[in-house]
Amino acid sequence: MLVSYKWLKDYIEIDDLTPQEIAEKLTRSGVEVDIVHEMNQGVKNIVVGKVLECEKHPEADKLNLCKVDIGEEEPVQIVCGAANVGADQFVVVAKVGARLPGGMKIKRAKLRGQVSEGMICSLQELGFEGKVVAKEFSEGIFNFPTEIAPGTDALGLLNLDDQVLELDLTANRADCLSLIGTAYEIAAILGRDVKLPEVTEIKETKEKGSDYVSVRVEATEDNPYYGAIMIKDVTIAPSPLWLQTKLMASGIRPINNVVDITNFVLLEYGQPLHAFDYERFGSKEVLVRRAKDEEKMTTLDDVDRTLSSDYLAITNGTVPVALAGVMGGADSEVSEDTKTILLEAAYFKGTTIRKASRELGLRSDASSRFEKGVDPSRVKKAGLRAATMIAELAGGTVLSEVVEHNNLDVTPKEITITLDKINGVLGTSITNTEVNDILHKLQFDFEEDNNQYKVSVPTRRQDVQIQVDIVEEVGRLYGYNNIPTTLPNTATTPGGLTSVQANKRKVRRFLENVGLHEAVSYSLTTTEKESHFKDEGGYRVKVASPMSEERSTLRTTLLPHLLDALSHNKNRNILNVNLYEMGSVFSTEEQTVTKQPEETTYISGAIMGLWHEHSWQGEKKPVDFYVLKGMVEGLLAQLNVIDKAEFIQGEGKGFHPGRTAKLLVNGVEIGILGQLHPSVAKEWSLTEVYMFEINLHRLLMEEVEAIRYTPIPRYPAMDRDIALVVDEGVQAGVVESLIKEFGGQLITRVALFDLYQGEHLEKGKKSLAFSLRYQDPEKTLTEEEVTKVHEAVLNGLEEKIGAKLRS
Amino acid sequence: MLDRLQELKDEAITKVKEAGSLNELRDIRVTYLGKKGPITEVLKGMGKLPAEERPKVGQMANEVREAVASLIAERETRLEEEALTAKLQKESIDITLPGRPVNKGSRHPLTSVIETIEDIFIGMGFTVAEGPEVETDYYNFESLNLPKDHPARDMQDTFFITNELLLRTQTSPVQTRTMEKHEGRGPVKIICPGKVYRRDEDDATHSHQFMQIEGLLVDENIRMSDLKGIFEQFVKRYFGENREIRLRPSYFPFTEPSAELDVSCAICGGKGCRTCKQTGWIEVLGSGMVHPNVLRMSGFDPEKYTGFAFGMGVERFAMLKYGVDDIRHFYTNDTRFLSQFTRV
Structure with a gap:
C-alpha cells in the first residue's frame, strides 16, 4: 500500500511531523513502513508552458519547433521530439538551468541548427514510473488537463513535492489498505482525530434508480450486500490534475474521470467499487450468482477467462458482466462514449474472492481488499461518496435510491x-x-x-x-x-539431547575429524538423477506442480546431490574433495501418495582425488576402497557397533561390481560402500569416486553396550607370524575368521601384515601374512601350549581352505 | 723411580690433551694403563726397591694411574660430547618445510548455528524436538490457526504434494505435534530445528529450501515479558553481551500478540549503517504469545495455559554471524566455502 503524505493530510493533522517520523512511529507500533519514497528525484526549475506554435523542424522529420510561453517576457523556442506535441497544449517545461532525475541538467542547445531553450517533458522524464502514466501520454509529453497560467511552478502541480510511505502490511491489517484506515492508525498512535470526508445522501430525483435496474442476489452468503447506484448524463473526460496526481502517487494509472473516481474511493475508503456502462450492461437486472463451470467471459484486461462454480459472477441475468470482486468485464467497460453509469458498491465474501483470484492468477486492488475483508459499514458510504464525486467531476445526475440487496451484519464485535x-x-x-x-x-x-x-x-x-x-x-x-523483562516462573526442567540426537552429533564430529566436509543439499531432485542408483520400479513422492523438473521429486538417496557437489568442485579445478551429508530420504509404498512418506535419516559420503598428499617427501595417496572402508569402520567403532558389523562382497546399482561391499549390522543390511560405477561417474564427468551410504536411523537403533573395563593382562603375550599360501579367490576376511575360530580364546589378536601375489608363487595363489597374538589372562603361556594351539590353527586352515605355510 | 712415574704422568697427560679422537684415547689407555704399559712395568720393578720405599712408589703409581685414568675419562666424555654435537649438527633439518598434512573436515555453518542455538536453549532447560518434513495440511496450517482459505497462507507459498500433504513451510508444526503429546499438561519447553520449503526462486536472498529453528514454551502464567527475558538471555549469549533487543508489533496467525525481535546492529553499534539499512537494528526472528486457538487445538486449555513461540531463520543467523552474502553458498557445497568453517 502506497500512502501519499500530502493526501493523508486531508484526513489527519500531521503538519508537525515529517513523513519519516510518521513512518518510524507506524513501524514501531506494528504497521511496517518499508520505505518513504521521494516523489521528486532531483527535479528543479520546471514550469507550466503553453505551446503557442508548433511546426516541423526544417532539418529533421521527427523534431518539432515549438514556441512556448513560459511566463516570461518573450516566448522561448524549444525543439521537441515528441509526436504528440501540438499548439495550445499546456505542458511541463524544464527551463534552461533545470535539473531532471539522475542529475541531468538542461542547457541551451542547438539541435540541427535550431536553438532550443529548454525541454518539454514527459512524465517519465520527470521520474514517474511508466505504469502510472495515462495511456495517452505514455509515448509522449504530458498535457495538463486544464488551462494553467504559463510560468506556474509545476513541481507542486504534479505533486512532485510529495513523499509516499510504502506500507508492508501484514495479512491482518487490511484496515490500513486505505487512506482513512491509515489515518485511524496514526490517530491512535498520536491521540488525534480523524477528519472523514462528508458524504451526503442522494438528492431526491424524479426518476429513480429502480426505474433502470433491479438487484437480485442468489449467492446470498457470498454477497451479503449489493448496492447499485444509477448516474445519468455523465461526460467521460480526463480527471482533474489533483485527482490524477493522487492516483499516480498511489501507483495507479489515471484512465478517465469515472474510473479514476472509483479508484480514488477505493484508496480512500478501502472499498472497491465498479462502474459499468449501463447501455452496454445488456439488461435491467443485476443478478449475482455463482458462475457456472466452463462459463466464459472476457475481463477488462482483454483476457478470456473460463469460470467455475467456485467463483462469484455479476451477471445481467444471462451472462457474466464481471468477475465479482476481482475484475470487471470488457463488454460493459466505461468508455469515452459512456453516458449512463451503473455504480456497484458491494460486500463480497473474502474466501470466495480469494479462490477465484488465486486460481485465475488474477490479483487486483479490489480482490486483495475483499479477500482480507472490507469494512461492512463503509460499503454504501463509499458508493455514495463516489456517486457524489462523479456528479461533481463528470457532470452527471445521481438518481435517488440506492437499489440494493442488504443482508449485511454491521454490528460491532x-x-x-x-x-x-x-x-x-x-x-x-x-x-x-x-x-x-x-x-x-x-x-x-x-x-x-x-x-x-x-x-x-x-x-x-x-x-x-x-x-x-x-x-x-x-x-x-x-x-x-x-514491557518489562522477566524470566518464566516455570518448574525447572532438565534440558538436553536425546541419545539419538547426541549420537548424530557424535557421527558429525567423527566424520569432520577424519577429514570430510559436511555438505547440505536439496531434498528435491529428479527421478532421472536417482535412476543411476535406484530401480525404475519404486514409487516416488512428487511435488504436485514443481517449479522445475530439477526440483520435482523427493530424494530417496543422498548420493546424486553429493555427486553434483563433487562435479561442481571438479569444474572449478578442485580435484580432491571429501564430503558427507546427513539428511532425510523419503520413501512411499503408494503409487498415488495419500499418507506421509517414511522419512529416514541417512548418512552418506563421497571422496575423490588424493586422500593424502605430502609432495616434498614424495607421499601421494589417492583415495581407494580401503580409505573409505577405514572411515566406515572408524564410524562403527565410534558408535560401538563394530563388533556386530560385517562387510560382505556385494553389488549395488551405480556401484563398481567388483569393488563394493554391503554393510551388515547384526546380519541386517543397512548400508553400502564402494567405488562409483565408472559409467555412472561419466554421467557426472567424474572419474574415480568412492562413496558410502548408510541408513543412520537403523544404525542408531542398535542397542549399544555400556563401556565396561576389562582388566589389563598381567601375563605376557606371545606373537607368532605366519605366511599362508592360499588360492587367490580366498578372502582375507575368511582366513581371519577361521584363524579366530581354530585358535579359540587364546588368540587375542589377528592382524594381516602382508599380501603378496606374483613371482615366487604358484600361479593362482597368493600369500597372506598374519601376526597372531596368543595370551591367557590367567597365566603365562608355555611354548608348548602355544605351539599346540598354533598347530591346530595351521591344520585347520589347511583342511578347510588348503592353506599352506609359505616356505 | 718416582721420577720415572712423574715423567710418565706428564707424558700421558700431554698425550691425552692432544688426543683428537676416541680411538687415540683408547690407544693411550692401552699404552699407559694396560697390562704391558710402563706403569705396570714400574710396579713390576718394585721388587727391587727397598721395603720402605715400596709403599711410596706403590702409592704414587696408583695416583698416577688414577690421574691418567680420570683424565682419559674426562677427555672421553668431552670428545663424545663433541662428536655428538657434530653429529647432531649434521642432522639438522629445515623446520620451515611443511608438515605432513592431517585431513581436517568441517562442520557446515548451518549445522554450527543450529548446534550453538540448541546448546543455549538446552542450558535454559529446553529439549530438542523434531518432526517430519512432509507434513499434513492440518499440522502445517490448520492447527496453527490457518484454515484453508486464510489470506495469511499467501505469506508462505507452498509445495503441495496432494491437497492434504505438503513440504512443511515452517518448523511450527512441530509445536502442535509436541503439545499434543503432552496431553494438555505443561510445561512444554522445546526448540525444533529443521529444513523447510517454500516456492521461491533461488537467488542471493531466497532459497526454496532453508532451515528454521522454532521455539515454544507453554505453561501456566507465561507472559510476554518472559519472552523478552528469554530472548535477552539468548541474544546476549549468541550475539554478545553488549547487544540490545527490541520488540516490534507484528502479525503471525498462530500468535497473538505477535512481535518481531530486533537486535542492535553489531557492525555500527546501533548508529546506523548499510547492514542494518541505517536503522541501527537487525530483524532476527518472529515471535509472539501462542494463539488461544492453537493451544486449544493442541489440547491445552487457553484459560489455564499461556505460552510463547518464536521462529528464526538459520541462514539469516549464519549470514549475520559469518558475513555470508549469498544464501546459495550454503547449498552449493563448494569446498572453498565449506573449508572456511573448519575452525568452528
Whole structure:
C-alpha cells in the first residue's frame, strides 16, 4: 500500500511531523513502513508552458519547433521530439538551468541548427514510473488537463513535492489498505482525530434508480450486500490534475474521470467499487450468482477467462458482466462514449474472492481488499461518496435510491476483558487509566467497571475478534519496549539431547575429524538423477506442480546431490574433495501418495582425488576402497557397533561390481560402500569416486553396550607370524575368521601384515601374512601350549581352505 | 723411580690433551694403563726397591694411574660430547618445510548455528524436538490457526504434494505435534530445528529450501515479558553481551500478540549503517504469545495455559554471524566455502 503524505493530510493533522517520523512511529507500533519514497528525484526549475506554435523542424522529420510561453517576457523556442506535441497544449517545461532525475541538467542547445531553450517533458522524464502514466501520454509529453497560467511552478502541480510511505502490511491489517484506515492508525498512535470526508445522501430525483435496474442476489452468503447506484448524463473526460496526481502517487494509472473516481474511493475508503456502462450492461437486472463451470467471459484486461462454480459472477441475468470482486468485464467497460453509469458498491465474501483470484492468477486492488475483508459499514458510504464525486467531476445526475440487496451484519464485535487478563498476558502493570487512554486513542467504544472492560470494536477493525486481540492493541500502543523483562516462573526442567540426537552429533564430529566436509543439499531432485542408483520400479513422492523438473521429486538417496557437489568442485579445478551429508530420504509404498512418506535419516559420503598428499617427501595417496572402508569402520567403532558389523562382497546399482561391499549390522543390511560405477561417474564427468551410504536411523537403533573395563593382562603375550599360501579367490576376511575360530580364546589378536601375489608363487595363489597374538589372562603361556594351539590353527586352515605355510 | 712415574704422568697427560679422537684415547689407555704399559712395568720393578720405599712408589703409581685414568675419562666424555654435537649438527633439518598434512573436515555453518542455538536453549532447560518434513495440511496450517482459505497462507507459498500433504513451510508444526503429546499438561519447553520449503526462486536472498529453528514454551502464567527475558538471555549469549533487543508489533496467525525481535546492529553499534539499512537494528526472528486457538487445538486449555513461540531463520543467523552474502553458498557445497568453517 502506497500512502501519499500530502493526501493523508486531508484526513489527519500531521503538519508537525515529517513523513519519516510518521513512518518510524507506524513501524514501531506494528504497521511496517518499508520505505518513504521521494516523489521528486532531483527535479528543479520546471514550469507550466503553453505551446503557442508548433511546426516541423526544417532539418529533421521527427523534431518539432515549438514556441512556448513560459511566463516570461518573450516566448522561448524549444525543439521537441515528441509526436504528440501540438499548439495550445499546456505542458511541463524544464527551463534552461533545470535539473531532471539522475542529475541531468538542461542547457541551451542547438539541435540541427535550431536553438532550443529548454525541454518539454514527459512524465517519465520527470521520474514517474511508466505504469502510472495515462495511456495517452505514455509515448509522449504530458498535457495538463486544464488551462494553467504559463510560468506556474509545476513541481507542486504534479505533486512532485510529495513523499509516499510504502506500507508492508501484514495479512491482518487490511484496515490500513486505505487512506482513512491509515489515518485511524496514526490517530491512535498520536491521540488525534480523524477528519472523514462528508458524504451526503442522494438528492431526491424524479426518476429513480429502480426505474433502470433491479438487484437480485442468489449467492446470498457470498454477497451479503449489493448496492447499485444509477448516474445519468455523465461526460467521460480526463480527471482533474489533483485527482490524477493522487492516483499516480498511489501507483495507479489515471484512465478517465469515472474510473479514476472509483479508484480514488477505493484508496480512500478501502472499498472497491465498479462502474459499468449501463447501455452496454445488456439488461435491467443485476443478478449475482455463482458462475457456472466452463462459463466464459472476457475481463477488462482483454483476457478470456473460463469460470467455475467456485467463483462469484455479476451477471445481467444471462451472462457474466464481471468477475465479482476481482475484475470487471470488457463488454460493459466505461468508455469515452459512456453516458449512463451503473455504480456497484458491494460486500463480497473474502474466501470466495480469494479462490477465484488465486486460481485465475488474477490479483487486483479490489480482490486483495475483499479477500482480507472490507469494512461492512463503509460499503454504501463509499458508493455514495463516489456517486457524489462523479456528479461533481463528470457532470452527471445521481438518481435517488440506492437499489440494493442488504443482508449485511454491521454490528460491532463486543469483547469483554479484565485488566488482570491484559497485564497477565503482557507481564505488565498497566493501570486502567492507561488502558482507557489507549482505547480512546483507538476510538474503540467501551465501558469500564471496576477493571472489567466491555469493548465494542469498530467494524473497520475486522482483525480484532477475541480477548488477546485487545491485549495486543493495548500492548502495541503501550509500547512493547515498555514491557518489562522477566524470566518464566516455570518448574525447572532438565534440558538436553536425546541419545539419538547426541549420537548424530557424535557421527558429525567423527566424520569432520577424519577429514570430510559436511555438505547440505536439496531434498528435491529428479527421478532421472536417482535412476543411476535406484530401480525404475519404486514409487516416488512428487511435488504436485514443481517449479522445475530439477526440483520435482523427493530424494530417496543422498548420493546424486553429493555427486553434483563433487562435479561442481571438479569444474572449478578442485580435484580432491571429501564430503558427507546427513539428511532425510523419503520413501512411499503408494503409487498415488495419500499418507506421509517414511522419512529416514541417512548418512552418506563421497571422496575423490588424493586422500593424502605430502609432495616434498614424495607421499601421494589417492583415495581407494580401503580409505573409505577405514572411515566406515572408524564410524562403527565410534558408535560401538563394530563388533556386530560385517562387510560382505556385494553389488549395488551405480556401484563398481567388483569393488563394493554391503554393510551388515547384526546380519541386517543397512548400508553400502564402494567405488562409483565408472559409467555412472561419466554421467557426472567424474572419474574415480568412492562413496558410502548408510541408513543412520537403523544404525542408531542398535542397542549399544555400556563401556565396561576389562582388566589389563598381567601375563605376557606371545606373537607368532605366519605366511599362508592360499588360492587367490580366498578372502582375507575368511582366513581371519577361521584363524579366530581354530585358535579359540587364546588368540587375542589377528592382524594381516602382508599380501603378496606374483613371482615366487604358484600361479593362482597368493600369500597372506598374519601376526597372531596368543595370551591367557590367567597365566603365562608355555611354548608348548602355544605351539599346540598354533598347530591346530595351521591344520585347520589347511583342511578347510588348503592353506599352506609359505616356505 | 718416582721420577720415572712423574715423567710418565706428564707424558700421558700431554698425550691425552692432544688426543683428537676416541680411538687415540683408547690407544693411550692401552699404552699407559694396560697390562704391558710402563706403569705396570714400574710396579713390576718394585721388587727391587727397598721395603720402605715400596709403599711410596706403590702409592704414587696408583695416583698416577688414577690421574691418567680420570683424565682419559674426562677427555672421553668431552670428545663424545663433541662428536655428538657434530653429529647432531649434521642432522639438522629445515623446520620451515611443511608438515605432513592431517585431513581436517568441517562442520557446515548451518549445522554450527543450529548446534550453538540448541546448546543455549538446552542450558535454559529446553529439549530438542523434531518432526517430519512432509507434513499434513492440518499440522502445517490448520492447527496453527490457518484454515484453508486464510489470506495469511499467501505469506508462505507452498509445495503441495496432494491437497492434504505438503513440504512443511515452517518448523511450527512441530509445536502442535509436541503439545499434543503432552496431553494438555505443561510445561512444554522445546526448540525444533529443521529444513523447510517454500516456492521461491533461488537467488542471493531466497532459497526454496532453508532451515528454521522454532521455539515454544507453554505453561501456566507465561507472559510476554518472559519472552523478552528469554530472548535477552539468548541474544546476549549468541550475539554478545553488549547487544540490545527490541520488540516490534507484528502479525503471525498462530500468535497473538505477535512481535518481531530486533537486535542492535553489531557492525555500527546501533548508529546506523548499510547492514542494518541505517536503522541501527537487525530483524532476527518472529515471535509472539501462542494463539488461544492453537493451544486449544493442541489440547491445552487457553484459560489455564499461556505460552510463547518464536521462529528464526538459520541462514539469516549464519549470514549475520559469518558475513555470508549469498544464501546459495550454503547449498552449493563448494569446498572453498565449506573449508572456511573448519575452525568452528
